[in-house]
Amino acid sequence: MSAAIRFDHTHVVYPNGVRGLDDFDLEIEAGQMVVVVGLSGAGKSTMLRAINGLVTVTDGDVIVGGTGVRAAQGSGLRQLRAKVGMIFQDFRLVRRLSVLDNVLIGRLAQVPTWRSVIKAWPKEDVDIAFDALERVGLMDRAYTKASQLSGGQQQRVGIARALAQQPSVILADEPVASLDPVTSKQVMDDLQRINRDLGITTLINLHFLDLAKQYAERIVGLRQGKLVFDGAGDAVTEDDFNQIYGRAMTADDVLEAHVAL
Amino acid sequence: MSTAATMRPAATQVSGTTKGSGAGRPEPPDRLAGRVGMGVIFAGLVGITLWAGKLVGFSWGELLGNLDKVDRLVDDSFPPEWAFWPRLVDPLLETIQIAVLGTAGGCLIALPVALLAARTVAPRPWIYRVSRMGMNLLRTMPDLFWAMLFASAVRFGPFAGVLALIAFTVAVISKLLSESAEAIDLSVLEAVRASGGGWIETVRFAVWPQIIPHFVSYTFYAFELNIRASTVLGLVGAGGIGMVLRTQLSVFEYDRVILIVLVSLAVVLVIERISEMARRRLV
Numbered sequence A: 001m002s003a004a005i006r007f008d009h010t011h012v013v014y015p016n017g018v019r020g021l022d023d024f025d026l027e028i029e030a031g032q033m034v035v036v037v038g039l040s041g042a043g044k045s046t047m048l049r050a051i052n053g054l055v056t057v058t059d060g061d062v063i064v065g066g067t068g069v070r071a072a073q074g075s076g077l078r079q080l081r082a083k084v085g086m087i088f089q090d091f092r093l094v095r096r097l098s099v100l101d102n103v104l105i106g107r108l109a110q111v112p113t114w115r116s117v118i119k120a121w122p123k124e125d126v127d128i129a130f131d132a133l134e135r136v137g138l139m140d141r142a143y144t145k146a147s148q149l150s151g152g153q154q155q156r157v158g159i160a161r162a163l164a165q166q167p168s169v170i171l172a173d174e175p176v177a178s179l180d181p182v183t184s185k186q187v188m189d190d191l192q193r194i195n196r197d198l199g200i201t202t203l204i205n206l207h208f209l210d211l212a213k214q215y216a217e218r219i220v221g222l223r224q225g226k227l228v229f230d231g232a233g234d235a236v237t238e239d240d241f242n243q244i245y246g247r248a249m250t251a252d253d254v255l256e257a258h259v260a261l
Numbered sequence B: 001m002s003t004a005a006t007m008r009p010a011a012t013q014v015s016g017t018t019k020g021s022g023a024g025r026p027e028p029p030d031r032l033a034g035r036v037g038m039g040v041i042f043a044g045l046v047g048i049t050l051w052a053g054k055l056v057g058f059s060w061g062e063l064l065g066n067l068d069k070v071d072r073l074v075d076d077s078f079p080p081e082w083a084f085w086p087r088l089v090d091p092l093l094e095t096i097q098i099a100v101l102g103t104a105g106g107c108l109i110a111l112p113v114a115l116l117a118a119r120t121v122a123p124r125p126w127i128y129r130v131s132r133m134g135m136n137l138l139r140t141m142p143d144l145f146w147a148m149l150f151a152s153a154v155r156f157g158p159f160a161g162v163l164a165l166i167a168f169t170v171a172v173i174s175k176l177l178s179e180s181a182e183a184i185d186l187s188v189l190e191a192v193r194a195s196g197g198g199w200i201e202t203v204r205f206a207v208w209p210q211i212i213p214h215f216v217s218y219t220f221y222a223f224e225l226n227i228r229a230s231t232v233l234g235l236v237g238a239g240g241i242g243m244v245l246r247t248q249l250s251v252f253e254y255d256r257v258i259l260i261v262l263v264s265l266a267v268v269l270v271i272e273r274i275s276e277m278a279r280r281r282l283v
């Protein structure tokens, strides 16, 4: 089978001239759990956001499920995005809406606009949303206002929203960076379970190296918009990390050190 | 900022002396420049006022010399002709209806205008620029101008009043609302877009929930402005109590005029107060 995601000489140059991705090449097989690591500013977010067109690819292309991101526009881009769920560090829920409505946002690309505008959701889409909530263990909170949930719960709603898209790819940009260590592990477990049960290709940016090693099937290292490491999650050594980071590992780079505090 | 301000007195209380407790505490900023600036501005304002008074030929003598005319007007006006008031009920209701319709219509139109004129929400930069320009143009016209325009365009009567208030409301509310729309949290918009939502979906699920409270509050505010405006609109032929006022003024029935003024004042104040209370309760 061909790759689920293929970066093909991808360049992202921001309007201010900063190179987010610099001639980036990478293939990711369907169903893989990939963790992306690198220093702050290395281009991790840029890499994920190039996949669903949230940043503009300025040269080369990213092929997602056979579709080139660069040429995708209008409804083509919307359909591509519908296949790619995204999870954010700051959750990005609509705080005034119920948990269920937030999850139903994941159905927007499939539901006719006139229906979603008056929230006349088709039954099958509501079913999909409830399934997604059940998977993250929040079905009983469906009618709670999103703002009334804890951080960990909000992030799980974020995951359910992505799941409701019935995506073939999930992108998670620092999904646990605003959570405490225990909740972080629970959310990472959720993501791993979903990846294994549903076979959804999953890309996660992480800055805790022990978490990366623990959950990654494959670890990809970035530095200044270039690929500097690519290897199996359990094979990666401290030397590899030192090479990716260009410095020795410190306590700040591991979650366990924070747990100990 | 506010915590620093509240903590400061507490710190001095605890130490109990006037001696500064921390060596690292920053010096308060020098406010002399600010004071001088305020002085200059104040002097400027006084100067402009004097100049404007000279321009319109303001004179204390004239004001005081005409007091006897005012005296006569007051004599003619009192006592008000109370028996006239039943004939004010329908025009007053019409005034209220004009305000309600003008507010509802105006706010409904203001909503899309505001969204297109909000830089961060508009689907295309050129749409934003065009909407913003139209909005600013609309806002240069006062309510009475609209009333005169529509009174001559359609015919004298309440419909002209409603149209005038719609235009006036769109002008005022779209500006306020577009500023609220520009201040919302944009990160949620990106989340909706990333899920494959288009512009309408993004507005519906990421923008609308964030601006509802503002929209409700502005709607009440518009109604309060409109209930005031609609009493005067009739003066230029746009229906309601103002039309009666105009007729009675033209035949010098000052005892009726004063009744109209008093009754309108009471109605406006009561409705305004109710609206204000509802607004506070809701938002």
Ligand SMILES: Nc1ncnc2c1ncn2[C@@H]1O[C@H](COP(=O)(O)OP(=O)(O)OP(=O)(O)O)[C@@H](O)[C@H]1O
Pocket (backbone or CB within 6 Å): A014, A015, A016, A018, A019, A020, A038, A039, A040, A041, A042, A043, A044, A045, A046, A047
């Ligand atoms: N919208 C933007 N406009 C201009 N430059 C940007 C923009 N977004 C990111 N950059 C720059 O591109 C480079 C890569 O940024 P990116 O956000 O991808 O890094 P990152 O690896 O995700 O870092 P972090 O760990 O801090 O999130 C950085 O130098 C950053 O300053």
Ligand SMILES: [Mg+2]
Pocket (backbone or CB within 6 Å): A044, A045, A046, A173
């Ligand atoms: Mg980042």
